Amino acid sequence: MNAGIVVVGGGMAGCAAAWALAEAGEACTVVESAHPGNPGGGSSGTSRMFRRIYSDPYYARLAQASLDAWRRLEADSRSTLLDDCGLLFFGDRGAEDSIEGNIPGARRVMREQSLPFDEPDAASIAARWPLKPPGKAEGLFEATAGTLHSRRALEVMAGRAVRAGTVFLNNETVVAVRRPARRRQPLEVTLKSGRALEADRLVLAAGAWTNRLLAHLGLRVRMELWGMLWAYYAVDPALAAHYPQWFCFTPPRGADEGLYYGFPADGSPPLIKTGVDWCPPGMRATDPDGLPAAPDTEVARLLDSFLRTHLVGVRGCVSRHVSPYAMTTDNGFILDTLPSDPRIAVFAGDCGHAFKFAPVLGRLLADLVTGRRPAIDPAPLRITRTAVALSAV
Known part of the structure; x- marks a missing residue:
């Protein structure tokens, strides 16, 4: 055939x-x-994040072209695919690089490409959202970012x-x-x-x-395969409408590589999708059959600890999941x-x-x-x- x-x-x-x-x-x-x-x-x-906040200008340009294409597809299909909820980068990692870049690098690229953003400090972040950022946290907020209905x-x-x-x-x-x-x-x-x-x-x-x-x-x-943890957590219904889409950069501390993310609350009862953007060696493989099916218990504990420390109103974990990331060096x-x-x-x-x-x-x-x-x-x-x-x- x-x-x-x-x-x-x-x-x-x-x-x-x-x-x-x-x-x-x-x-x-x-x-x-x-x-x-x-x-x-x-x-x-x-759900997936949509953003133009990138430390790499090439990916920032790809994101702009993609935004235009998503909007055309929405219009042609008469479907809502991308919700404009914005995205907050915050943390105290500084210019130390990570697989997601860093806040100073993203700020530089946003300026170079004339993309709009705000720079809330730790006090402003805590006043605007149910978040508890580190005391020396810097922030970068892109209002034109959003959540894709993947x-x-x-x-x-x-x-x-x-x-x-x-x-x-x-x-x-x-x-x-x-x-x-x-x-x-x-x-x-x-x-x-x-x-x-x-x-x-x-x-x-x-x-x-x-x-x-x-x-x-x-x-x-x-190419290395990483089994990445993400989860759903219940949150205080009174705060549900106020959670942003966010990405937090904190310094590595032992087994904790310090990169976490979360989506706005959704559903009834309200849940937030959140996860880690790092993977311990035990959750890595070169073949899909070598990836563990269950979350790493220590990584799950670190995610629990991060949410208790840096978010207000988070209750218990509802479910945990592992998805494969295919990573180049x-x-x-x-x-x-x-x-x-x-x-x-x-x-x-x-x-x-x-x-x-x-x-x-x-x-x-x-x-x-x-x-x-x-x-x-x-x-x-x-x-x-x-x-x-x-x-x-």
Whole structure:
């Protein structure tokens, strides 16, 4: 069966690529081992942060382009995908870097790119929100940031692709990918069910499972998988409407790497989604089967302690979850075609912050795999950079 362009992975990047390819008039088949947004994948859950507060100007520019694209998708689909609730960075980490950068670096980039922000001090933060920041905390507030309804966004992107003719093959696993000896012959993708697909071009967007797919081609990238803890906590209903979306930078203290985040309260009874943005060595692996399914008890204790110390009105934990982050050594994405075969594009290394860029990432994947010139330079995301170390198995 000739499936046109085959996209492997039905998460954020796969759905975004399928949508972009469909809009470009390309026949497309998406292969997903479960279903889009399944609980075991990196695109699970209902919410993601959207922000332009970045210490890296390249990602700040990607975020601006993504914001424009999200708004267009909202208008075209008549769906609310992004709530403007703002985002507060606060803490006393200073210029010490982290996987999320730092507040001084983000402030510099915001100024350089003329993006609006406020700078509340610790007293102002405590007066405005039910937070207890460290006494020497600095703040950075972007009013134009927001919360993405991630599950709804997946449904909208996949739905638009399907309406344009894209076929989703859910509950299918790729067991072989073969490149024929002659370049003009189609690529061959074999599924566990025995079904065989011929692909003119191929997009690999399988997140934590990327190296399993690349192994069929005799390749691998340097990427570590982190089992990241996030949780829901009950909060005082009288304060529910006042919790911001926030990210806290505090100095590392022993096992505590000091990076925490939270979303506004939602639901009835009201809950906040919150988590840690770091991972102890015991929750890291190189293969998805090596990731623990249960949260680390010490990390869970540290999250409890942080919330008791720095938030007002937080009650007990309702549920804890672990999601895989695919991490590169420079905390940057991989988005490129293979040097040995430009018919094959790869997105990997989401590093836990890729969802906000979905429309732009999907368009870049579609452009690269079809040979179009990308509107945004993808060079910083190339698969041949030293930090990724594409190599033979």
